[in-house]
Amino acid sequence: HNGPWTTVKIGTEGAYPPWNGTSASGQLEGAEVDLAMDLCARMSVECVLVAQDWDGIIPALQNGKYDAIMAGMSITSERMEVIDFSQGYATEPASFSTLSSSSVASLGVSGNVNLDLGPSADVDALKAALNGSVVGVQGSTTHENFVRDVLGSSVTLKTYDTQQNLELDLAAGRIDAALSDSGSMEGFIASGNGSDIVFIGPKLGGGQFGPGVGVGLRQSDSDLKDMFNKAINEARADGTLATHFTKWFGKDISM
Amino acid sequence: MEFIHLLSLGDQGWGDEMLRATMVTIMVSISAMCIGLFVSIFGTIAKLSKNRLIRAIGNTYTTVVRGIPELLVIYLLYFGFNNAVMSIANSLFGYNQYIELPVFLIAALAVGIISGAYSTEVIRGAFLVVPRGQIEAAKSVGMNKFLVFYRVLIPQVLRYALPGLGNVWQLTLKDTALIMVTGLVEIMRQAHIASGSTYSPFTFYMSAAILYLVLTTASSMALNSAENWANKGVKREKA
Amino acid sequence: MSIDGICISLPKEYLGLKVQLMCDSLPKLLLGIPLTIELVAISLSIGFVLAMCIALMRISGSRLLNIVSRSYVFYFRGTPLLVQIFLIYYGLAQFDLIKESFLWPFFREAYWCGILALTLNTGAYTAEIIRGGLQSVPHGQIESARSMGMSGILLYRRVILPIAFRQALPAYGNEMILMVKGTSLVSTITLMEITGIARHIIAKYWTPVEIFLIAGIIYLFINYLVTRIVRYAENRYTPYLQTNE
Amino acid sequence: MITALKIKNLTKSFGSLDVIKGISLTANQGDVICIIGSSGSGKSTLLRCINLLETPDSGDVWVNEELISMTKNKAGDPCPADYKQVDRIRTKLAMVFQDFNLWTHMTVLQNVIESPIHVQKISKQNAIDRGYDLLKKVGINEKAEQYPSSLSGGQQQRVAIARALAVNPDILLFDEPTSSLDPELVGEVLRVMKSLAKEGRTMIVVTHEMGFAKEVASKVVFLHEGLIEEQGEAKEVFNSPKSERLKQFLASNLEG
Amino acid sequence: MITALKIKNLTKSFGSLDVIKGISLTANQGDVICIIGSSGSGKSTLLRCINLLETPDSGDVWVNEELISMTKNKAGDPCPADYKQVDRIRTKLAMVFQDFNLWTHMTVLQNVIESPIHVQKISKQNAIDRGYDLLKKVGINEKAEQYPSSLSGGQQQRVAIARALAVNPDILLFDEPTSSLDPELVGEVLRVMKSLAKEGRTMIVVTHEMGFAKEVASKVVFLHEGLIEEQGEAKEVFNSPKSERLKQFLASNLEG
Ligand SMILES: Nc1ncnc2c1ncn2[C@@H]1O[C@H](COP(=O)(O)OP(=O)(O)OP(=O)(O)O)[C@@H](O)[C@H]1O
C-alpha cells in the first residue's frame, strides 16, 4: 500500500454474535463492529466494514478485498505463516457444550485449563467422555485444530461454515457436542433457542487456541499494524476496550 | 404468528432486506445473462469456425465450464480473478496496487461465464438447425454473405434459439443462489444471514424458495409470450 | 515412485500457483470420489423411479394426480438446488414436530438429507425428460403397433417405452452431469465429498484457487466418463440415430 | 366362398364434420378393392374404421363373418365391447401405412418378427424363419439386420408390407402405400403389391395409382364426400364413368 | 439469337467421386431444356454448378454470353474470382428447389419481395406491386399475407416460383420441382410451369415428369453417370431412344 492510510476496509463475518452479527435491519453489529469504529476514529481513517464468509476470509484479505480482519480470529502460529496480526484485544476461553439430555452431559463442568501448561486431567476426562461421539466445530478455526490434535480419531468431526449453523445442529441433536468459544454459545443459550444446552468439561485456553483474538493484517502492511497496535493500546488505556466487550458479552473479555 | 413478525418490513423484521436482496438477484441475473449472451457470440463463432485451434478453444470453454460444478467456477473466479487482473496489470503496466473489483461485478461475471457456455450451445444448435436449403435459396436469388446472414440466418436463429435461451435464463437465475459465497447479499445470502441471526431457517429458506418461484414463473410467462411472437409463421405441431 | 516423491520433484510455484501443494492435495481430494459417486448413484436411481411415477401421474388422467405431479415439478424446477438442500437440512429441524417424530433418525443425518434433496431435484427434472420422451414417440409407430394387435402393457413395453427411452437418452445424460455437479452443494451441510474435502484443505492452507482447480479437474474427469458412458449407451441402443460425423 | 370383410352402414364424424356418411361394402376372399377419391373424401377414415384405429359412430363390421361387437361407454360414445376381440381381429387385418411407420428402434427383421412373437406367441425360431422368407418375398432379405432409417422409402415400404404379412392376415389394408415415395421407388412397391394380388390375397387399397388399379383391382370404389358415389369393375369405372364427379376426378388426376 | 446459357467441359467431383465428368450444353433464349436421368446421375449437381451453389472443378459457364470468371484459392481449389459477379449473375439465374425452401419467418409476399428490395434495390412499393402480380400469375395472390407453413406443398412450390420470377431472371433453373408433392398437387405446379414455357422463358428443368417434358421441352438431355448419354428433341428421345441405357431408363420409369 502506497501513501498514508485514509480508508481502511475491515472484513468480518457477520455470523458470529456477539463478536460480530447481523441485525434485522441488515446491518453488521457486535462487539468487534463497535470496536472497529472506535479504532478507526483513533487512527483518523475512514472505516468500511465488509462481510465475508469465514471460508474465504483470509484469501480475501490477501486478495486486497479488504485490509484488515476483525472476526473473532485467534492469533495462531499457523495463521501467522500467511498473515500478520496486531496485538490481541480480547480472549475468550473455548468450551464444549451439549444438550442437557445427552449422555455426555453427565460429565459436568470442570475448571479452567491453560493448555500451555502441559497435560491436564480435566482434558483427559473430557477425551474419555467424548470417546466415540460426534463433535461439531466451525471449520478452519482453532476449535477444529484442537479437536483434530487432541481428540483425534476418538471422535467423529463435523465442520460447519458458520458458528450459527453449528449451534442449530447442536440444538437439533445432530451432533453430540460442539466446541466453540464460550461467549458465542452463551449468547445462543441466552437467546432462548438453545435453552437446553449446557457446557461440559473445562474452559480451554492457550495451546491451539493461541494468545487471544487480534486484527488480522497482510504481512506487507506493517504500517497499518503499528497503527492498530497504537489504537488498541489507547482504547485499553482509557477503558473503552473493556466497555465494548462488556456491553456485548455481559462480561469483560478484553485483554 | 412468529413468521409474520420475522418477515415484517422495517428494522424489526427481515422482509425489507429480503425484498432488497431480490432486487440484487434480479440485477445480477440480468447482468449475467447479458454477459453470457455477449460471450456466447464469440463462443458460437469459435465453435463454428473453420480454424481448428479456434474451434478447440470454443469447445474447451463450453466443455470445461459445463463440466465443473457452478460453485467451483464461482469460487475460482471470486478468488482467482482479482489475482489474475492484478498480475496482468502488473506485467503490462507495472501497476502493483491492489485492484479491487466490485463484488457485484465478479458475481455477475462468474454467473455470466457459466451462462455464456450454455447460451453458446443453444445458439450454435440454432445455427445448425436453420435448414441449409433456405440459405441456398437466399444465395440463388443473389444475396451476398451479409444479406444471407442478416435477412435469413439471424431471424431464424433467434427464433430457434429463443426457447433454449429461456432455459438458460432460468438456469442463470437459479445459479445466482450460489454467489452467496462471494458475500453479495442476494436472496440466498440474505436468507442465510437471517436464518442464522434468528435461528428460524425454515421461515427464511422457504421465503427464498417462494421468491425464486415468483421470479422463475414471472419470467417463464414473459418468455412464453416472446416465443409466441417469434414463432409467428410456424405451425404449432399437433399435440 | 510415490506421489510424495513426484510432488517434491515439482517446482514449488508456477504461474503464481502453489504447484506442490496442488499435487499434495490430489490424493486427499480423490478420497472424496467414492462419496460423490455414491450420492449420484443413489439419488439418480431413486430419482428415476420417482420420475416414472410422476410422469405416469401426469398422464394418468386423474385431475388430482395431475395437479400433484405438476406442483412437484414446478417447485423443484423453479427453485435452486441449494435452497432445497438448506430447507431440508436446516429448515425441517426448526420444527419440534419433526424432531420428535419417527422421521427424525432419517432427517438427523446430513447424508440422508443430501440424498433426499438430490433425489427430489433429479426426480422433477427426469420426470420432464421422460414426459418429453413419451411425447416424442411418433404417433404413426404407435398406430402401426395397434394395427398389428398390440395394446396395453405389451404396447408400452415393446414399442412406446423403448422408443421414449432412446429419445430421452441424450437429455438424461445431461441430467446425470447436472447431478454430479449438484453433489458439490451438499458440502454446505457437512458432507465430505470432493468439494467438502477441498474446502477443508483450503481452510488449512488458505489457497482456494489451487485446490478448487484440482477439484474442478476431478469433476471434469468424472463428467467426461459420464459422457462416454452415455455415448456408449447411445451407440448401443440408438444406432439408427447416430450420424457418421 | 367366404366373405372376408363386410361393412354395413358405417358412419363416422369428427365433431360437427361428417366424414363417413353411411358406407356399405363387401369383399370376398381374394378380392382386391381399390378405393379412389379426392383428398378429404374420407378414404383414410374408412380404412381406419375397419380396423378400429378410429371408432365408428354407427354401423357394423364383420371380419371373416365375425361381427366386431360394439357398445357404449359411460359418456355414451361408442366403443368396442371387447378389446381382446379387437386385438385379435387386428391381426387378421394388417395395415400398411402411407408413411411406413416402421419401428425405428428395431432392425428390419425385428420389425417383422415382433408381432408374431409377442402377439401371436409363435416360437422365436419359427418367426425368424418365416421373417426371412417374407423379406425375401419382398426382395429385401439382405437388409434384414439394418435399421429402417438406413433404407430408402421404397425399401421401407416393402419392409412394412412384410411386417403386415408376418401376422398371416386374412385381409391387407393399404393406405396410399406409394404416395410418400419418390416416383422411382413407387415401381418396386407396386411390383410387390401386384404379386400379392396374384397370390389371391384379399386387399383393400386406397391409392392414386390408376395404372395399378386398372391392372389388379377386382372392384374400384369411388368415394365422394363420405359416400360411395360409384363402384364397379376397374375397366368400367375408368373408361365409362357415369357420375359427373368421377369424370371430373379422373380428368384432373390424369392430366398431371 | 442470344445464347442464354453456355456450359463447356464442366467437371465436378466430391472427394474421390466424379459426379460430373465433362458436360457441355447450350441453351438459347426461350429454350426449355429437360434433364432426365436416374438417381445419382448428377442432375442436381449439374444444376447447382450452373449458379455456383457448387463450385465446378473445371470448365466454363457463360450466362448471357458473360463468362463467370474463376480463379484458385490459397489451397489451390477453384473458387469464383469475383463474388460480386456471382451475386449479380445469380439474380439472372433464379432457381426453384425440389423442397421449396421458402423462408419460414416471412409471409408469402415478403418471400417474393425480399430479393427485389434488398438485392436489386427496387423501391418497396414497386416490389410489392410486382409481387402481387406474380402471385396472381401463379394463382396464389389471396395467400399473400400468410406464412408458408400454412400452405399446401403445391401452393408453396408456386410461391417459390413467384419468388424466383421476382428477380426478373433470364433463366429459370428447376430441380425436380414436383417430386416432393402429392400427386394431386403436381398438376397445379406443372400448369404454372407450362405457362412460363409458353411465355418464352428460358428454363432448365430436372424432372421425372415425362408428360411435361414431352409437351414443352425444346430439348431433352439424358444424363448417365456424369455424362450426357443422349440428347435431342423430346419426341425423338422418348419414342426412338438410341442408347441402351436410355431404353432401360424409360422402361423402368414408365412402368410404375
Ligand atoms: N382425427 C381427426 N380429427 C378431425 N378431423 C379429421 C380427423 N381425421 C380426418 N379428419 C377430417 O376428415 C376428412 C376426411 O379425412 P380423410 O383422411 O379420411 O381423407 P382422405 O380421403 O384420406 O384424404 P387424403 O387423400 O388427403 O388422404 C378431412 O376433412 C379431415 O380433415
Ligand SMILES: Nc1ncnc2c1ncn2[C@@H]1O[C@H](COP(=O)(O)OP(=O)(O)OP(=O)(O)O)[C@@H](O)[C@H]1O
Ligand atoms: N455435397 C455432396 N457431397 C458428397 N457427395 C455428393 C454431394 N452432393 C451430391 N453428391 C453425390 O453425387 C452424386 C450425384 O448427386 P446428384 O444429387 O447430382 O444426383 P441426381 O441426379 O440429382 O439424383 P436424384 O435424382 O436422386 O436427385 C450422388 O452419388 C451423390 O451422393
Ligand SMILES: [Mg+2]
Ligand atoms: Mg388419406
Ligand SMILES: [Mg+2]
Ligand atoms: Mg437431385
